[in-house]
Amino acid sequence: MKTPFIALDQLDKRYADHHAVKSVDLDIEAGEFIALMGPSGCGKSTTLRLIAGLDEPTGGEIRIGGDSMRGVPAFQRNTPMVWQSLALFPFLTVAENVAFPLRMQKVGTAERRRRALEWLDRLGLAGMAERNVAQLSGGQRQRVAIARALVTEPSVLLLDEPLSALDAHLRVRMQTELSRLHRELGITFVYVTHAQSEAFALADRIVIMSEGSIQQVGRPQDVYRAPANAFVAEFMGMNNLVRGEVRGERDGLLDIAGALGEFRVPSATPRPEGSSGDFVIAADRIALAADGEGLAGTVLGLEFVGSTQTVFVEIEGGAEFRVQKQQHEIEALDLVPGRKVRLSWNPQHAWLLPQPAQAH
Amino acid sequence: MNRSLATRLSRLAQYGFLGLLFAFIATPMLVIVVFSFDANRFPTIPWGGFSLEWHRAILDDPMIRDAFLNSIKVGFGTAVLSTALGFAAAYIDFRYRFRLKLPFVLLVAVPPAVPATILGMAMLAFLSRIGLFGRLETVMACHVAIATSFSMAIIRLRLNDLSRDLEPAAWNLGASPAAALVHVVLPFCKPALIASFFLSAAVSFDEFLIAWFVGGVHETLPVRILNLLQGQVNPKINAIGAVVLVVSIALVLIAQRFTGVRAGRRPSPDPGE
Numbered sequence: 001m002k003t004p005f006i007a008l009d010q011l012d013k014r015y016a017d018h019h020a021v022k023s024v025d026l027d028i029e030a031g032e033f034i035a036l037m038g039p040s041g042c043g044k045s046t047t048l049r050l051i052a053g054l055d056e057p058t059g060g061e062i063r064i065g066g067d068s069m070r071g072v073p074a075f076q077r078n079t080p081m082v083w084q085s086l087a088l089f090p091f092l093t094v095a096e097n098v099a100f101p102l103r104m105q106k107v108g109t110a111e112r113r114r115r116a117l118e119w120l121d122r123l124g125l126a127g128m129a130e131r132n133v134a135q136l137s138g139g140q141r142q143r144v145a146i147a148r149a150l151v152t153e154p155s156v157l158l159l160d161e162p163l164s165a166l167d168a169h170l171r172v173r174m175q176t177e178l179s180r181l182h183r184e185l186g187i188t189f190v191y192v193t194h195a196q197s198e199a200f201a202l203a204d205r206i207v208i209m210s211e212g213s214i215q216q217v218g219r220p221q222d223v224y225r226a227p228a229n230a231f232v233a234e235f236m237g238m239n240n241l242v243r244g245e246v247r248g249e250r251d252g253l254l255d256i257a258g259a260l261g262e263f264r265v266p267s268a269t270p271r272p273e274g275s276s277g278d279f280v281i282a283a284d285r286i287a288l289a290a291d292g293e294g295l296a297g298t299v300l301g302l303e304f305v306g307s308t309q310t311v312f313v314e315i316e317g318g319a320e321f322r323v324q325k326q327q328h329e330i331e332a333l334d335l336v337p338g339r340k341v342r343l344s345w346n347p348q349h350a351w352l353l354p355q356p357a358q359a360h
Numbered sequence: 361m362n363r364s365l366a367t368r369l370s371r372l373a374q375y376g377f378l379g380l381l382f383a384f385i386a387t388p389m390l391v392i393v394v395f396s397f398d399a400n401r402f403p404t405i406p407w408g409g410f411s412l413e414w415h416r417a418i419l420d421d422p423m424i425r426d427a428f429l430n431s432i433k434v435g436f437g438t439a440v441l442s443t444a445l446g447f448a449a450a451y452i453d454f455r456y457r458f459r460l461k462l463p464f465v466l467l468v469a470v471p472p473a474v475p476a477t478i479l480g481m482a483m484l485a486f487l488s489r490i491g492l493f494g495r496l497e498t499v500m501a502c503h504v505a506i507a508t509s510f511s512m513a514i515i516r517l518r519l520n521d522l523s524r525d526l527e528p529a530a531w532n533l534g535a536s537p538a539a540a541l542v543h544v545v546l547p548f549c550k551p552a553l554i555a556s557f558f559l560s561a562a563v564s565f566d567e568f569l570i571a572w573f574v575g576g577v578h579e580t581l582p583v584r585i586l587n588l589l590q591g592q593v594n595p596k597i598n599a600i601g602a603v604v605l606v607v608s609i610a611l612v613l614i615a616q617r618f619t620g621v622r623a624g625r626r627p628s629p630d631p632g633e
Binding site: 052053054072073075076078079080081083085086089090091092100101103104105148149152 | 523525526528529530531532533534535536537539540543544547548550
């Protein structure tokens with residue numbers, strides 16, 4: 001492929017008391033919508049701040065558009081960011097907030113006002129120009145922050161958990177808005193979030209981080225179906241991890257034995273007997289039945305997720321499984337806490353975790 | 361029934377106490393103002409009728425005029441310098457972390473806690489040794505040393521409300537650190553800066569002891585009042601007192617007006633604050 005628009009090369013950030021980013025390598029293509037994900041403290045926000053130049057890396061390099069950012073201060077990078085706190089200027093009006101970056105670029109008064117109003121209009125805030133930011137609703141303030149970041153027409157937009165302060169309804173609307181802006185502008189979006197739903201709805205690629213290191217990079221569906229390790233599998237939430245050991249191979253499937261029993265799992269590459277046979281099975285790939293073949297378990301409880309429900313099942317042997325089912329299936333099986341069920345799945349849907357590079 | 365009566369009595373007692381307290385503080389000042397308009401030479405009852413004689417007399421007294429002018433010069437200089445220094449100290453405290461921060465903040469904050477007599481004597485001894493005794497600028501410098509503590513306290517309070525993200529956000533949007541200071545931090549601190557300006561002016565305008573110790577022949581208004589009192593009882597005293605009172609109260613009220621303003625607080629999730 002062509003040279004990446006943003007390249008992180010062995011990027012490293014150490015603070016006095018912890019190692020926030022560890023030798024991160026990442027190439028971001030021009031025009032890509034990429035989401036950095038992970039639990040809090042995984043280094044995703046620090047990575048974003050390093051790209052923006054708000055923090056100095058302690059090692060490695062960042063290149064934007066092929067140019068090294070070493071020694072380039074934040075205010076000369078043109079990498080505007082939408083902050084989790086929004087960071088709007090409370091003593092300026094809405095229009096003045098949006099015009100602020102242009103004022104810093106010494107654009108003339110009339111010109112910067114015209115461009116600020118244009119962006120307000122584009123984000124559905126026409127008529128709000130003279131308001132005080134404190135008079136706006138959460139969603140409107142969000143739009144002001146986005147307009148302010150885009151007014152200089154940058155080639156990259158950084159977003160640090162921009163939607164986390166909004167309620168669920170507004171969040172979905174803003175997702176649509178961001179998606180539309182990304183399509184229309186064709187610029188690179190780097191989006192930090194801990195919410196899987198946002199990353200899945202928006203991103204071309206997601207980057208899963210943990211403890212300062214990248215765990216996996218890929219398209220959302222691929223990461224979901226084929227997690228690179230147990231951390232990613234568990235982070236993706238709707239995967240069930242089964243631990244086991246390879247016992248042999250029959251008809252292109254591996255025999256795996258673990259505490260929960262014996263399973264058959266496909267493998268792209270052969271694995272020696274006795275090696276790790278941990279695999280995952282997605283919650284929406286599991287069939288439930290009142291009796292018959294499969295893992296025996298007891299329903300612990302149910303949780304609504306939109307039109308589907310997540311059924312929590314305690315397996316004999318101690319593990320807990322999540323199974324995702326439509327409402328009518330739940331009713332057909334009369335799944336209430338305490339009900340005995342059998343879990344089964346097509347072996348082809350199980351995903352064998354790649355062997356860890358080094359022993360844990 | 362009983363409880364409501366008790367509540368009413370308690371409230372009455374509270375208001376009564378508060379009223380007495382204010383009366384205790386305000387009456388002497390009121391007496392000075394009232395008698396400054398008295399035609400009698402000595403403050404006696406009954407009142408001798410309304411007269412502007414003593415106010416006119418202080419205007420005609422060149423020493424009082426000079427003292428008033430000196431007070432204004434010193435007060436204005438103190439206000440400007442201590443607000444600038446107070447902002448610098450508060451900003452350093454807000455922006456940077458360093459090892460000797462606590463001693464630094466204490467150093468700025470401590471002068472008002474030192475008894476004025478001791479401070480005055482110490483300054484007198486020090487300044488006469490380095491040959492700066494008896495100049496108006498010297499009085500100003502000493503007042504700055506005291507007023508800067510108040511300026512820093514007021515501005516620091518305001519900076520505490522400044523979201524930690526705001527300055528980095530300005531950098532991120534193309535503002536150099538200097539531009540961010542001018543376009544973000546200063547506008548945010550504006551109410552506190554104005555309040556600090558007027559409060560420092562008031563501190564300087566009222567200060568007597570240090571001005572008396574280090575001023576030499578340059579008298580500020582409070583020093584002039586004492587020197588007048590040391591001669592015979594002079595009816596002009598009341599008139600000067602009234603003027604000083606009006607100026608001081610005006611300065612403090614203006615300062616209050618701006619410290620009280622809470623317009624641009626951190627954006628909160630609920631709109632329309």
